[in-house]
Amino acid sequence: MRTLKDNVLCSGVGIHSGEPVNMIIRPFDKPGIFFRRVDLDDKNLIPATYDNVSDTKMRNTTIGNLKGAHVKTIEHLMAALFVAGVDSALVDVDGAEVPIMNGSASLFYRRIMEAGITKGAGHKKIVVKKTVVATAREMLRALPFLERLKGFILGLFYRRRGLDGYVKLSPTKDKALNIKATLVYTEPIIGKQSFVYSFDNTKWSAENFIRNIASARTFGKYAEWGYLKAHGMARGADEKNVIVLDYGGEKTLNRIYWPDEFVRHKIIDAIGDMFTSGGFIVADLESYKGSHALNNAVLKKLFSNPDNYDIIDA
Ligand SMILES: [Zn+2]
Numbered sequence: 001m002r003t004l005k006d007n008v009l010c011s012g013v014g015i016h017s018g019e020p021v022n023m024i025i026r027p028f029d030k031p032g033i034f035f036r037r038v039d040l041d042d043k044n045l046i047p048a049t050y051d052n053v054s055d056t057k058m059r060n061t062t063i064g065n066l067k068g069a070h071v072k073t074i075e076h077l078m079a080a081l082f083v084a085g086v087d088s089a090l091v092d093v094d095g096a097e098v099p100i101m102n103g104s105a106s107l108f109y110r111r112i113m114e115a116g117i118t119k120g121a122g123h124k125k126i127v128v129k130k131t132v133v134a135t136a137r138e139m140l141r142a143l144p145f146l147e148r149l150k151g152f153i154l155g156l157f158y159r160r161r162g163l164d165g166y167v168k169l170s171p172t173k174d175k176a177l178n179i180k181a182t183l184v185y186t187e188p189i190i191g192k193q194s195f196v197y198s199f200d201n202t203k204w205s206a207e208n209f210i211r212n213i214a215s216a217r218t219f220g221k222y223a224e225w226g227y228l229k230a231h232g233m234a235r236g237a238d239e240k241n242v243i244v245l246d247y248g249g250e251k252t253l254n255r256i257y258w259p260d261e262f263v264r265h266k267i268i269d270a271i272g273d274m275f276t277s278g279g280f281i282v283a284d285l286e287s288y289k290g291s292h293a294l295n296n297a298v299l300k301k302l303f304s305n306p307d308n309y310d311i312i313d314a
Helices: 075-084 106-115 136-142 145-154 203-212 222-230 261-277 292-303
Strands: 008-013 020-026 032-037 045-047 053-055 062-064 088-093 125-128 132-135 166-170 177-184 192-199 219-221 243-245 280-288 309-312
Touching (some): 008 106, 045 062, 075 106, 106 203, 132 292, 192 203, 219 261
Parallel strands (some): 032 088, 125 280, 177 280
Antiparallel strands (some): 008 020, 032 045, 053 062, 132 166, 166 280, 177 192
16 A cells, blocks of 8 residues: 655645635545545545546546535546555545646646655556446437437537547556547547557656646637536636637647647546546556546446456555
């Protein structure tokens, strides 16, 4: 088990709520990443595991417990903890959302490394033995009729992005999580982009992460901002924490770090979501038009049958 040597403080706003939030990542004495809502009196501890993911509709990953406590947008912090090798921490937040900071995983990662990490056995390995796939088509079919109808009418997701998206986990010869992410958007500045990243729990793969992936931010369209805000989303978004696209999606309104920053961010999301497995997934992961919902669905499929995986403690 490896935890932090010292507390890590992060203050900012929630990207969706826009509300100020203070977060303290604390050393912990048992394995797992736990979130604690310190603004609630009790029943406020939430293990950050795939079976506690309560919502993925708001373009983020929200975890919650049966008592109704929840924390939104955990994925970038989860990715930073995972790559840093931390498998035990208690994350106190005084609101319903992790602060968005600079929109990526880089600040979290840097502060975790500054605090230092205890020595010990690292992540337990979850070795994928059989291929599992989650598809957008089957997720749509599983929705209640009214939800499906709403999806079509709003055209928010299904119409524009098609139903051919999937996330697939398959056995690998390497001792690594090999992620290939592909995005396909009609917005010309994004178009079709792919990016590959391998995490093998070495210093090299952590350095690769910080150099090529950790700073990538998500994106939004300026034209949609009003709609999102009216529906309780993106109220904390600004030109520093989100890539802002113009109306036609032909250019960005702020500076981007790489032309394919969009798909690099998808790698952060995939790493963070895979860490809700509670360990280091050893597999080839293919994410084609992936989403937090598909990442969660593929983990549920993986763990639905013990023949699909082996767990190896470090
Ligand atoms: Zn993200």
